[in-house]
Amino acid sequence: MTDFKLTPELENYIDECKQKEEYKSYLIAVLHKIQEVFGYLPQSMMEEVAERLEIPTSKIYGVATFYHMFKLKPEGKHAINICLGTACYVKGAQQVLNAFETALKIKLGETTEDGLFTLKSTRCLGTCGLAPVVMIGEKVYSNVTPDDVAVIISSYKNR
Amino acid sequence: MTENKMVKLIIDGKNVEVPEGTSIMHAAEVIGIKVPRLCYHPYLSIEGACRVCIVEVKGARNFIASCATPVAEGMEVTTTSPSIRQARRDIVELILDNHPKDCQTCDRDGNCELQRLAYAMGVRNRYFEGERKNYEKDLSSPAVIRDPNKCILCQRCVRVCEEVQGVTALCQAHRGFNTVVMPAFDLPFSESVCVTCGQCINVCPTAAFLEKESTKKVWDAISNPEVTVIAQFAPSVRAAVGEGFGLEPGHNMEGQTVTALRRLGVDIVFDTQFGADLTIMEEANEFVKRFTQGGKLPMLTSCSAAWMKYIEQFYPELLDNLSTCKSPMGMVSALTKTFYAKKKNLDPKKIFNLAVMCCTAKKFEAARPEMADENGKAYTDAVVTTREFVWMVKSQGIDFVNLEKSDFDPVLGFSTGAGAIFGATGGVMEAALRTAYEIITNETLVDIDFVPVRGMKGIKEAEIDINGTKVKVAVAHGLGNARILMDQAKNGTSPYHFIEVMGCPGGCIGGGGQPYAGTDVIPLDQEMLKARAKALYDIDHGKVLRKSHENPYIQRLYKEFLGEPLSEVSHHLLHTHYKQRFPKGI
Numbered sequence: 159m160t161d162f163k164l165t166p167e168l169e170n171y172i173d174e175c176k177q178k179e180e181y182k183s184y185l186i187a188v189l190h191k192i193q194e195v196f197g198y199l200p201q202s203m204m205e206e207v208a209e210r211l212e213i214p215t216s217k218i219y220g221v222a223t224f225y226h227m228f229k230l231k232p233e234g235k236h237a238i239n240i241c242l243g244t245a246c247y248v249k250g251a252q253q254v255l256n257a258f259e260t261a262l263k264i265k266l267g268e269t270t271e272d273g274l275f276t277l278k279s280t281r282c283l284g285t286c287g288l289a290p291v292v293m294i295g296e297k298v299y300s301n302v303t304p305d306d307v308a309v310i311i312s313s314y315k316n317r
Numbered sequence: 318m319t320e321n322k323m324v325k326l327i328i329d330g331k332n333v334e335v336p337e338g339t340s341i342m343h344a345a346e347v348i349g350i351k352v353p354r355l356c357y358h359p360y361l362s363i364e365g366a367c368r369v370c371i372v373e374v375k376g377a378r379n380f381i382a383s384c385a386t387p388v389a390e391g392m393e394v395t396t397t398s399p400s401i402r403q404a405r406r407d408i409v410e411l412i413l414d415n416h417p418k419d420c421q422t423c424d425r426d427g428n429c430e431l432q433r434l435a436y437a438m439g440v441r442n443r444y445f446e447g448e449r450k451n452y453e454k455d456l457s458s459p460a461v462i463r464d465p466n467k468c469i470l471c472q473r474c475v476r477v478c479e480e481v482q483g484v485t486a487l488c489q490a491h492r493g494f495n496t497v498v499m500p501a502f503d504l505p506f507s508e509s510v511c512v513t514c515g516q517c518i519n520v521c522p523t524a525a526f527l528e529k530e531s532t533k534k535v536w537d538a539i540s541n542p543e544v545t546v547i548a549q550f551a552p553s554v555r556a557a558v559g560e561g562f563g564l565e566p567g568h569n570m571e572g573q574t575v576t577a578l579r580r581l582g583v584d585i586v587f588d589t590q591f592g593a594d595l596t597i598m599e600e601a602n603e604f605v606k607r608f609t610q611g612g613k614l615p616m617l618t619s620c621s622a623a624w625m626k627y628i629e630q631f632y633p634e635l636l637d638n639l640s641t642c643k644s645p646m647g648m649v650s651a652l653t654k655t656f657y658a659k660k661k662n663l664d665p666k667k668i669f670n671l672a673v674m675c676c677t678a679k680k681f682e683a684a685r686p687e688m689a690d691e692n693g694k695a696y697t698d699a700v701v702t703t704r705e706f707v708w709m710v711k712s713q714g715i716d717f718v719n720l721e722k723s724d725f726d727p728v729l730g731f732s733t734g735a736g737a738i739f740g741a742t743g744g745v746m747e748a749a750l751r752t753a754y755e756i757i758t759n760e761t762l763v764d765i766d767f768v769p770v771r772g773m774k775g776i777k778e779a780e781i782d783i784n785g786t787k788v789k790v791a792v793a794h795g796l797g798n799a800r801i802l803m804d805q806a807k808n809g810t811s812p813y814h815f816i817e818v819m820g821c822p823g824g825c826i827g828g829g830g831q832p833y834a835g836t837d838v839i840p841l842d843q844e845m846l847k848a849r850a851k852a853l854y855d856i857d858h859g860k861v862l863r864k865s866h867e868n869p870y871i872q873r874l875y876k877e878f879l880g881e882p883l884s885e886v887s888h889h890l891l892h893t894h895y896k897q898r899f900p901k902g903i
Contacts, residue, residue, distance in 0.1 A: 201502050205900070214479075214510075214903045215501035220488035 162200045168192060172210050182213055185221060189228060198229035234269040234276035236314050239293040243282035246290040250303070254290050255279070257304035261311055274314065326392040333388075341383035341394055342370055350396050353405060355412075355434055355522060356471035357384045360841050361480055364472045368408050369434065372396045380404055402439075409438045412469050414445045416523070423467070423524050428833045430522030431469060452497065457505035460513035460529055460680040461829070465497050468525035474498060474517035481822060481841075483797035484627065484902065486511040498525070501900075510630055510902045512796065514623035514820045515677030515702075515829015519840045528677045528830055531699045532709055538669035538698070539582035545663055548583040549649045549729075550574055550673035552590050552740030553825040554703050556852035557675060561707030561832035562717045567848030569856055572722020574673075577710050579723065583671065587653065587729040590736030592645030593748070595652075595874070596620060597735055597865035599891055600642045600745075601752035602882035604815055608788070609757065613637045615791075615806055615813040618745050619895075620644040622678035623820030623829075627796050629895055631902035632803045641892040645739065646672050646679060647688050649729055650696035651890045656878045657729060672700045675740070675828035678820065687893040702830025728870060734857030735865045741850035742794035742824035743770035743777060746817040750781060750790070751864045757783050765863055771854070773823060773843050776801060778813070790815045795822040826850055 164172070171191055175184035188211065192203050199222050208215045222228045240246075240255045255266065258277055262270050269276040283291050288300030292310070299310060322337040328345050335344045340363075342352050356367040365385035372383045375393035380401065383394075395401065413435055420426050452465040472489060475498060479485040486509050490499050500509030517526040538544050559568035575586045604616050619625060619640040628635060643651070650672065654665040672679060682688060683697035690696060701709070710717050725731065735751055738744030747767040754762045769779040770790065775798040778791045791813045793799040799818045805811040821827045823846035834840045857863055865871065879886050 204502075208903050209901070212903060214485035215900065216485050216488035216509075219501040219503075220490055223490040224492050 162196065162202050164203070164206060165195055168195060172207065176210065182211055185211060185213060185218065186225070189218075189222060193228060196232075198232045231269055232273070235274050236294055237276045237278055239278050239280040239283075241281070241283050241289070241291045241293070242279045243286070245282070245286035249289040251290040253304050254292065254302050254307065257307040258311075261307050275311070324388045324390050324392075326388050326390070326394065328394045329396055335388055337387075339388050341372055341374075341381075341386050341388055341392075344388050345372075345383065345394070345396055352383050352396055353434065353438065354384060355409075355430065355469075356473060358473055358476070358520060358841075359839060361473060361476040361520075364476065366470060366472050367412070369405060369438075371401060371404060371408070373398060373401055406438045406440055409435050410440050410443060411445060413440065414443060414447055415449055416469065417466055418443075424527050425524040425833070429524065433836070434522075448494070450494070450497075455499075455506050456529065457507035458511065458513060458529065458681070459507070459684045460677045461506060461511065461515055461518065462527050462529050463499070463506055464525055464527070465499070467523045468498055469523060470496055470498065471522060472498070473520040473522065474526060477516045477520045477841075481795050481797050482512070482514060482516060482820075483800045484510055484512055484514075484631075487517065508900070510900055512623040512626040512630070512820065513678040513681040513829075514796070516821065516841075518677065518829050519827075519831070519833075528702050528705065529680060530705060531680060531701050532705050535671055535699050535701060535709070538671070544667050544669045545585065546583045546669045546671055547585045547587060547653050547657075548578045548671040548673060549587045549589045549592070549646065550578070550706075551646070551675050551825060552593065552737050552744075552853055552856075553675035553828060553831070553849065554673050554706070555856075556740060556826055556849040557831045558703050558707060559718065560835060561704065562711075563835075564718060565848070566835075566838070566845045567852050569852045570717075571856070572724070573717055573720040574706075575725055576720045576723045577706075577715055577717055578673070580715050580720075581709060581713060585726045587649055588725045588732050588736070589645045589649055589672070589674075590732030590739065591729045591868070591870065592647075592649035592652075593620075593736035593739040593745075594732050594865035594868045594871050595648050595891065596642050596645050596739075597745075597748045597752050598871060598875075598882050599887060600640050601749045601756060601865070603640055603642065604749065605753050605756050606883065608753075608814060615811050615816045616640055617806075618749075618817045620739070620745060621818060621820040621825070622676060622682035624796065624799065624818045625895060626678065626681065626898065627799070627820065627902070628803075629898035630900065631800070632807060633897035633901075635803060635806055636895055636897070638806060639895060641888075641894060643688065643891055643893055644679075644682065645736075646674065646697060646700075647682065647893075648891050650683075650688075651690075652729060652874075654690070654696055655890060656874065660728070669698045670696060672697050673703065673706045674700050675703050675825045675831050676700075676821075677702060677829040679830075687895065703828075704830060704832055707832060731868060731870045733865055733868045734860040734863035736868075737853050737856040737860070740825040740853050741771070742819050743767075743772070743792045743817065744824065744853065745819075746770045746790055746792050746815065748865060749815070749817075750788075752866050753788075754781070754783055755864065755866065762864070770817075771850075773846060773850075788815065789813045790817070792817045794819040794824050794827075796820055822846070823850065826853070 204218045292299040292302045324337050325334050352370045354370040356364050363385050365382045370383045371380035373395040455463040475487045478487050555571040559570045578586050617638045650670045658665045679700045683700045735748035770792045776793050781788045826849035
């Protein structure tokens with residue numbers, strides 16, 4: 159596992175929280191800051207927070223898994239956002255999502271083992287005329303069909 | 318808090334007056350109504366997870382959980398009506414529909430709170446077939462296994478682990494349908510802070526937690542003619558095993574247990590209480606040495622297996638305070654394969670040590686490298702819980718309750734009253750004081766009942782005058798209570814010289830391997846624990862010899878084999894040292 163260390167800013171922030179009366183209630187705020195820095199919540203950092211805020215690791219894990227906004231794994235190099243808004247959905251976005259899941263061998267929300275792709279869903283991107291829409295980085299793919307999926311993926315493989 | 322303010326309300330047409338803050342559930346009990354319930358436990362915080370205890374409150378929009386709602390002035394409550402009955406039945410049915418249909422082959426069959434409740438609520442068919450959760454069982458721990466498929470998310474295990482034991486090994490991870498009770502980071506149980514006390518098993522209404530079974534290797538050993546199977550059983554086993562056969566708590570079934578073990582095919586039956594007497598010889602002398610010659614104080618007892626794992630993880634800085642004595646089980650097992658084997662000309666490799674324990678953590682202890690011989694082979698070959706022993710007996714068609722009593726085998730089978738009380742909280746302290754007093758003063762102790770260290774209070778303290786010096790002792794049972802005393806010791810503010818800690822509430826009698834509470838008894842029930850403890854104190858009272866150092870077989874053992882307490886042989890076989898363990902407990 160990669161070795162993580164709290165940045166001085168994070169250390170200061172946790173110390174500040176520790177001064178407060180109900181310091182344990184700052185857990186979610188601290189986790190947010192950690193995710194801002196590392197992009198997700200590494201286990202070693204949750205263990206560090208546990209020790210500093212005197213909150214058992216199991217409690218922290220409970221909180222971290224309860225809220226969808228916390229990520230427990232690093233996001234892939236490329237986040238594939240599939241729009242599941244009404245228009246895209248009607249035009250077959252679910253089939254597109256299924257095709258991505260099959261091709262990448264992961265489920266929605268997961269990251270491929272090679273760390274290249276994370277599969278995410280999104281709501282309306284405001285380009286319903288192009289439905290179904292998939293967004294990877296800044297690039298928008300329009301009128302996507304399940305047949306396009308393999309081509310899209312392979313175009314990112316060597317980047 | 319204005320504790321005395323009374324609130325008047327109406328429950329099922331009857332006037333009830335209860336103190337402010339009382340829950341509707343408890344107010345109803347005052348007039349003899351026991352609202353059906355599942356996740357509720359009187360010694361744990363209110364969860365309100367199962368919704369089985371719903372009642373109707375006039376003016377409220379929905380049915381409300383009576384465990385989680387305090388009474389209010391003028392409240393009108395209905396606890397039973399066709400629609401409430403229907404709703405409760407639906408709730409239980411919905412719980413069942415995400416639960417395996419394997420009652421007949423389940424460990425809790427006949428002893429399952431969910432099964433009982435479903436019957437009581439009138440569930441006779443299952444109408445809601447839906448998605449089912451499907452998780453791997455966690456078999457990684459040598460002591461406690463976890464089967465999330467049986468879990469109904471009542472959170473009793475999570476609560477007992479945090480609130481009673483202060484271990485907090487478990488959490489409720491994820492949400493909604495995907496909620497699972499698991500250790501932090503979904504790590505295997507064996508890599509978590511779990512201390513293997515088994516209290517989660519005791520409070521679980523289903524079979525989501527169980528002991529790791531060890532009976533197969535016992536059957537194998539018994540049927541192998543080349544192997545001498547030597548059994549021992551803990552003090553608390555005799556005080557609770559009867560409950561597994563339908564008796565009320567508090568029957569001493571010592572003689573029947575010896576007979577049953579022989580009927581199962583065990584060759585020799587020794588008593589863990591002999592080991593308890595021996596532990597006292599070593600531990601009392603160790604205390605006297607530290608107390609009179611200067612050594613790490615407060616000295617902490619070291620016989621509770623869950624407590625050992627707890628201190629290694631939660632208070633490693635106090636490991637030097639720990640007595641170096643092995644547990645009574647560890648001592649008996651080490652002696653059977655050395656002293657006894659030599660005496661009887663037995664090949665130690667062909668001895669199978671079976672320990673019947675009230676404890677799940679003893680399974681963990683038995684497998685510890687600290688408890689193995691110089692070749693790394695465990696001295697104790699198998700630990701079965703009281704529960705496992707009960708089914709082994711039942712499976713052989715042995716009429717346990719009506720068995721004739723028999724005596725232990727000689728040498729390691731004789732014990733004093735001091736050995737018996739080891740099983741109850743405060744017992745080790747009392748037994749140690751009986752011996753330590755006489756070692757220091759060289760006088761006979763006349764009043765040997767140390768009443769202040771008895772009973773179910775979480776932390777007990779006492780002061781004993783020994784030769785003009787006040788010896789301050791404390792006793793804690795349940796690791797949450799131990800934490801309070803350990804924080805003192807860590808800060809250097811502990812006023813005590815000697816502290817006894819037992820991992821489980823009530824001591825070993827409340828161990829994680831004891832028979833499940835009966836139909837009308839709740840797990841952890843104080844009255845049940847008191848009845849079991851009384852059985853042990855009665856054994857003590859009934860004995861002529863009640864001080865460990867008066868045990869003639871112990872005296873002979875020292876003369877023939879060990880030399881004297883804390884001798885080199887003793888240190889080699891009966892003592893050990895513990896190290897810090899990770900993950901660190903918080």
